[in-house]
Amino acid sequence: xxxxxxxxxxxxxxxxxxxxxxxxxxxxxxKPAIQACCAHEQAIYSRxxxxxxxxxxxxxxxxxxxxxxxxxxxxxxVVVDIGCGGGIDVxxxxxxxxxxxxxxxxxxxxxxxxxxxxxxxQAGLADRSVEFRHAPLxxxxxxxxxxxxxxxxxxxxxxxxxxxxxxxxxxxxxxxGRLAISDILLTGPIDAELRERLQSGWAGCTGGAIPEAxxxxxxxxxxxxxxxxxxxxxxxxxxxxxxxxCPGKEYTPAPAADDLNQVQGKVVSVKFTAIK
Ligand SMILES: C[S@@+](CC[C@H](N)C(=O)[O-])C[C@H]1O[C@@H](n2cnc3c(N)ncnc32)[C@H](O)[C@@H]1O
Numbered sequence: 001x002x003x004x005x006x007x008x009x010x011x012x013x014x015x016x017x018x019x020x021x022x023x024x025x026x027x028x029x030x031k032p033a034i035q036a037c038c039a040h041e042q043a044i045y046s047r048x049x050x051x052x053x054x055x056x057x058x059x060x061x062x063x064x065x066x067x068x069x070x071x072x073x074x075x076x077x078v079v080v081d082i083g084c085g086g087g088i089d090v091x092x093x094x095x096x097x098x099x100x101x102x103x104x105x106x107x108x109x110x111x112x113x114x115x116x117x118x119x120x121x122q123a124g125l126a127d128r129s130v131e132f133r134h135a136p137l138x139x140x141x142x143x144x145x146x147x148x149x150x151x152x153x154x155x156x157x158x159x160x161x162x163x164x165x166x167x168x169x170x171x172x173x174x175x176x177g178r179l180a181i182s183d184i185l186l187t188g189p190i191d192a193e194l195r196e197r198l199q200s201g202w203a204g205c206t207g208g209a210i211p212e213a214x215x216x217x218x219x220x221x222x223x224x225x226x227x228x229x230x231x232x233x234x235x236x237x238x239x240x241x242x243x244x245x246c247p248g249k250e251y252t253p254a255p256a257a258d259d260l261n262q263v264q265g266k267v268v269s270v271k272f273t274a275i276k
Contacts, residue, residue, distance in 0.1 A: 003160035006202045007136065010158050011108050017247040018086065018111035021056050045069075045088075053091050057119035060086025060112070062247050063153035064205070064269040065182025068092040070230045071273070072180075076100040077148040080172060082137045082165070083107055083155025087116030091123045093151065094130050102129035104147075108136045138164040142172045150179050154246075157184040157209045158202075166222035173276040179224065182271045184243060186211045186263070187234075194262055203255040204246040206263060212270070224274040231271040240267055 001009070044066050050058060068089055073079060073096035081089050084105030094103045105116055113132045120130050135141045137159060150169045159165050169179060184205040199207050210218075216227055235243060240263070245254040254260070 001160075001199065001202055006160040006208070007108070009202050013251040014085070014107075014247060015109040015111045017062075017251050018060060018109055018115050021059060021115060045092075049092055052095065052123070053088055054119045054122035056115055056122065057086045057088040057091060060115055060119075061088045063089070063182060064184055064243075065153055065231070065271045066092075067151035067153050067180045067182055067271070068096060070180055070271060071149050071151050071178070073097055073101075073149060078102045078104075078146060079149045079151060080104045080106060080140070080142060080147045082140065082150060082152045082169065083158070084116055084132070085112050085153075085155075087119040089151055089153055090116060090130060090132075091120060091125060094120070094123075094125050094128050099128060102131070104131050104133060104140075104142060106133045106135055106137065106140045106142075108134065110134050138168055140168055140172060144171055145174045145177075147172050148174060148177050150177070150181075152179075152181045152183070154182055154184060154205065156181065157205045158207075160208060162210065162215070162218050163221065166219055166224065170223045170276055175276055177276045179219075179272075179274045179276075181273075182269065183215075184209045184235075185215050185268050185270050187266045187268055188212070190263060190266060194259055197259055198255055198263070201253055201255070203244055204252045205243040206240070206255065206260075206267060209267060212268070219274055224276060226275040227272060228274070229270060229272045233269045234265065235267045235269060237264055239269075240264060243267065 075098040077097045079093045084090050084107050090105040113134050186209050189211050245252045
């Protein structure tokens with residue numbers, strides 16, 4: 001698929017998923033964030049974090065980590081969540097930066113933005129400085145050097161032009177600002193034909209996952225330094241099954257079982273930070 005076709009497919013899938021408010025019939029990815037199958041089977045958020053987030057944002061959560069848990073967010077800071085989905089990390093970030101800070105959520109699925117706005121209101125944060133941008137990650141519409149921290153949770157793997165996404169994150173960060181990202185990567189290169197088949201339907205989070213070494217090179221080429229891996233988790237087979245059809249089988253056709261078998265043990269969920 002061409003990059004624009006990929007973007008359209010991803011936008012439609014997540015838009016439709018958002019319309020259900022995460023209440024879709026049982027699917028590979030329909031478990032709430034406390035036991036997300038689009039993430040590790042272990043809980044990715046603490047119970048206290050989850051209890052502070054409205055159901056709508058929990059149900060729409062499709063992350064593979066908890067970026068606000070390692071982003072070291074401080075009161076008064078400006079945070080941008082790129083690919084904010086239903087707003088779970090926007091809400092957690094807004095609590096950490098407090099009334100003097102600001103959080104932007106960026107997503108290209110308008111239905112997600114609507115649900116995230118509703119979740120922020122239900123979380124009692126309507127009076128806080130939270131703003132959403134309906135925009136692609138490659139062009140967030142935010143000003144240069146305006147953010148202290150850019151967070152992202154299981155999104156960049158879905159983007160066909162990762163260079164453009166990291167260049168844009170670099171542009172909007174203040175000098176000395178940082179990235180705190182959870183994403184899905186491959187441990188190394190995979191067979192070219194297999195890769196093409198996975199990409200032909202842009203199958204969930206595996207269709208666009210790239211080898212770790214290429215990912216770090218892309219980050220460095222965008223200008224980032226001090227890349228630190230905070231955690232790295234090899235996906236188990238059931239976790240991989242869930243990831244491969246994220247946000248759910250009714251939206252994303254699962255890849256052929258043989259193809260999925262061939263990437264078993266080669267897909268990792270990685271949390272990292274990097275500095276502008
Ligand atoms: C797997 S979900 C994760 C959502 C959220 N970060 C979370 O943890 O629940 C991916 C989100 O990224 C958005 N997205 C994917 N590619 C994008 C792009 N190129 N530009 C803007 N949003 C994008 C989708 O619309 C979707 O809401």
